[in-house]
Amino acid sequence: MGTGETAGASASPVPPSGGPLDGVRVLALEQMQALPYATQLLARLGADVVKIEPPGRGDSGRASLPAMTDPRGRRVGATFLRNNLGKRSVCVNLKDPRGRELVLGLAPRFDVIAENSRAGAMRRLGLGYEDIAAVHPAGVYVSVSGFGNTVPTPYGGRPAFAPVVEAMSGIYEMKRRGGDPPAVAPVGALGDIGAALFAAVGVLAALRHRDATGRGQYVDIAMLDSVIAMTDIVTNLWSMGLRKGELGPLILHGFRAADGWFVLQVGREEHFARLAGLVGRPEWTADPRLATRQGWVDHLEDVLRPAIEGWAARLTKAEACAALAAAGIAAGPCLGEEEVVADPHVAARGMLVEVSRTDGVEQPVLVPGNPVRMSAAPAREEHRPPWLGEHTAAVLGGELGLSAAEIEALRADGVVA
Structure with a gap:
C-alpha cells in the first residue's frame, strides 16, 4: 500500500x-x-x-x-x-x-x-x-x-x-x-x-x-x-476568441493502450517531431496536412489517433508513458483508485496517511498527505x-x-x- x-x-x-x-x-x-x-x-x-x-x-x-x-x-x-x-x-x-x-x-x-x-x-x-x-x-x-x-x-x-x-x-x-x-x-x-x-x-x-x-x-x-x-x-480563452470549450491548437487528449488510457500533451513542433518518430510515422513532419498545430487537431481522429493507438496497443499505459517520457514528451497514465494507492511516487512522497479505524474494520482510512x-x-x-x-x-x-x-x-x- x-x-x-x-x-x-x-x-x-x-x-x-x-x-x-x-x-x-x-x-x-x-x-x-x-x-x-x-x-x-x-x-x-x-x-x-x-x-x-x-x-x-x-x-x-x-x-x-x-x-x-x-x-x-x-x-x-x-x-x-x-x-x-x-x-x-x-x-x-x-x-x-x-x-x-x-x-x-x-x-x-x-x-x-x-x-x-x-x-x-x-x-x-x-x-x-x-x-x-x-x-x-x-x-x-x-x-x-x-x-x-x-x-x-x-x-x-x-x-x-x-x-x-x-x-x-x-x-x-x-x-x-x-x-x-x-x-x-x-x-x-x-x-x-x-x-x-x-x-x-x-x-x-x-x-x-x-x-x-x-x-x-x-x-x-x-x-x-x-x-x-x-x-x-474559461474567461481568458473566451476573451481571445475561442468558443465552446476550444483550448487552442494542440494535442491534449486521451489515447488507448493495451490496458487502459493515457493522456498526452504536445504543443510544440519539436515535440510533435519526436512523437512522429516514436510511433513510426516520421513522414508526418513533411505532411502538409500536419504542418501547423491546427492541422494536428483537424487530423487527430483520422491520422494521429490511429497511429498513436496502434503503436500503444502492444504496450501497457505505464510502458507507453515511459517511452514517451524518454523521448521528452509529456504523458501520464489514467490511474484507477487502487493504482493510485499503490503508485511508487505516492509512496515515496508520503502522500497517503493511514488513519486507523476504531470500529473493527481492518482497512485504514486513507487521507492525502501534506x-x-x-x-x-x-x-x-x-x-x-x-x-x-x-x-x-x-x-x-x-x-x-x-x-x-x-x-x-x-x-x-x-x-x-
Whole structure:
C-alpha cells in the first residue's frame, strides 16, 4: 500500500511543534471542507489549531458518508476525517450568549480566528470581524464563504457548496458536450480546496503584515472567486476568441493502450517531431496536412489517433508513458483508485496517511498527505482527527482558567459539551 505516515487512532491530537508555523495559534469556527482543509494545512506546518464545534452534531462534515464510528459509537464521516488531522476539538454553543463570551475570551490568545459560515452568520452571532477586533486588534480574521463578506454581491445570501461555485465559474459548461448534462464535481471538491489554498495564502500574508505593523486585518475569501481564479482558461480563452470549450491548437487528449488510457500533451513542433518518430510515422513532419498545430487537431481522429493507438496497443499505459517520457514528451497514465494507492511516487512522497479505524474494520482510512515539502522543516508525525469535544475541558481550563466545576456547570446548561 503506497502510504506515508500513520495517524494512530489511539494517539490523541496534540499541538504540533517544530514546523515553520510553530507558535502560531488558530481558533477555527469551521465546518465541512473549505476552511478545515486550510487550517489542517496550517497545522501540518506547525500551527496549533483549536476547532470550535457545536454540541451534539459537531462539524457537519462528521455526518458525511461513508463514515466510521469513534470509540463512543458516534459517526465520523469521510469529509471530517480527511480535513482535520492534528487539531483539537472544543464544543461550544455559539447561540448561547455564554458560549459567545467564551469565544471572545479565547480569541485574544490566538493569532488567527477563522470561520466559514454563510456570509453574515458570524456577525449576527456577535462574532464577526468587528467583534473580534474589538477584543483582539492584532488578530487575523479569515472568512471563507461562497460569495464573500466584504463586497456587495447579488449572491451574498446564498448557501454554497463546491459544485455550486464550480458550475458558476463556467468550467462545467466549457467541458460539457452536446446534450449531455454537466459532469458535476469531476475533480472532487475543487471549490473547497481552491478556496482553502487562497485562505492559507491570505493568512500567511496577513501574519507577515502583522509582524511588520502590529496590526491584524480581515482576510475575506469567496469560493466563487477562488474557482474563477483556478479555471482561468474559461474567461481568458473566451476573451481571445475561442468558443465552446476550444483550448487552442494542440494535442491534449486521451489515447488507448493495451490496458487502459493515457493522456498526452504536445504543443510544440519539436515535440510533435519526436512523437512522429516514436510511433513510426516520421513522414508526418513533411505532411502538409500536419504542418501547423491546427492541422494536428483537424487530423487527430483520422491520422494521429490511429497511429498513436496502434503503436500503444502492444504496450501497457505505464510502458507507453515511459517511452514517451524518454523521448521528452509529456504523458501520464489514467490511474484507477487502487493504482493510485499503490503508485511508487505516492509512496515515496508520503502522500497517503493511514488513519486507523476504531470500529473493527481492518482497512485504514486513507487521507492525502501534506504536499508542502520544506528543506528546513522535516515532515512531522501526523495525529488523527479529534473526537467530538475531546479537548473542551483542557482548552477552557488551560486557556481561560475555568475550574472543573465551572466547566461542568456550563456542560449541564448545554453551553459546552
